[in-house]
Amino acid sequence: MHLVPPLFVSHGSPMFAVDAGSTGPALHAWARAHARPQAIVAMSPHWMARQPTVMSTPAPPTWHDFGGFPPELYTLQYPAPGEPALAQDVLGLLQAADIAAIEDSRRPLDHGTWVPLMHLYPKADIPVVQLALPATAGPAEVYALGRALRPLAAQGVLLLGSGSMTHNLGEFFGGQTEPAPYVEEFSRWVESRVAQGELAALLDYRAQAPHAARAHPSEDHFLPMFFTLGAGSEGARAKYISREVRYGILAMDAFALEAA
Numbered sequence: 001m002h003l004v005p006p007l008f009v010s011h012g013s014p015m016f017a018v019d020a021g022s023t024g025p026a027l028h029a030w031a032r033a034h035a036r037p038q039a040i041v042a043m044s045p046h047w048m049a050r051q052p053t054v055m056s057t058p059a060p061p062t063w064h065d066f067g068g069f070p071p072e073l074y075t076l077q078y079p080a081p082g083e084p085a086l087a088q089d090v091l092g093l094l095q096a097a098d099i100a101a102i103e104d105s106r107r108p109l110d111h112g113t114w115v116p117l118m119h120l121y122p123k124a125d126i127p128v129v130q131l132a133l134p135a136t137a138g139p140a141e142v143y144a145l146g147r148a149l150r151p152l153a154a155q156g157v158l159l160l161g162s163g164s165m166t167h168n169l170g171e172f173f174g175g176q177t178e179p180a181p182y183v184e185e186f187s188r189w190v191e192s193r194v195a196q197g198e199l200a201a202l203l204d205y206r207a208q209a210p211h212a213a214r215a216h217p218s219e220d221h222f223l224p225m226f227f228t229l230g231a232g233s234e235g236a237r238a239k240y241i242s243r244e245v246r247y248g249i250l251a252m253d254a255f256a257l258e259a260a
Helices: 021-034 071-075 085-094 111-120 138-149 148-156 181-195 199-203 224-231
Strands: 007-009 039-043 053-057 102-104 126-128 157-163 237-242 255-257
Touching: 007 085, 007 102, 007 224, 021 237, 021 255, 039 111, 039 237, 053 085, 053 126, 053 157, 085 102, 085 126, 085 148, 102 138, 102 181, 111 126, 126 181, 138 148, 138 199, 138 224, 148 157, 157 224, 181 237, 199 224, 224 255
Parallel strands: 007 157, 039 126, 039 157, 053 102
Antiparallel strands: 007 255, 237 255
């Protein structure tokens, strides 16, 4: 069985579904250049729960969990199947790592998952299981979730963290067109630390990264990156797929952790 590199993607605004920019084609090209995964386990900040929760829905509906966008967005569907058996495997691996988790057999796919998957795998024919982001978790706890599921990558499962490299929606309507300097400074600091494998600095990014609080007034959209980092094999190297910035303030960084 091939090893599927864990992936972090920034899903940006829901408009990413129909306005691909340069990131959408880059994700599609990456997917075409790599072996097709057997299944996908995804973490998105748009599903937060009190404790780790695993989606076991056999046929998860496409949830349009946003408002105020053009009508065309609400007609989009991503009818990927679920995989209850894989959900049980996820629960077992979490239990083996002493992480208490439960399942949810009715959970739909939120846009943090289906929007980037529309670009990665537009046929929607790969089973998808979501793992909720625990509401009180910090970087170390989310990293541990990815590490617990690391064996799945060797079984052909894509472990996907979907969030945003920067996510300050308070600045979204400022009319910014060029990338804000703080967005570039924060994003490149993260890229450098990921490239050098400086996990301790990344876990302490709130204190060490430039403009961390401005880039992420709340942590939810940054935490899925730590799921990806935890899922990476020892010595894996980051291969950047996109460094695009949308609307001046949303960094669309995406990278895979390729085996050395």
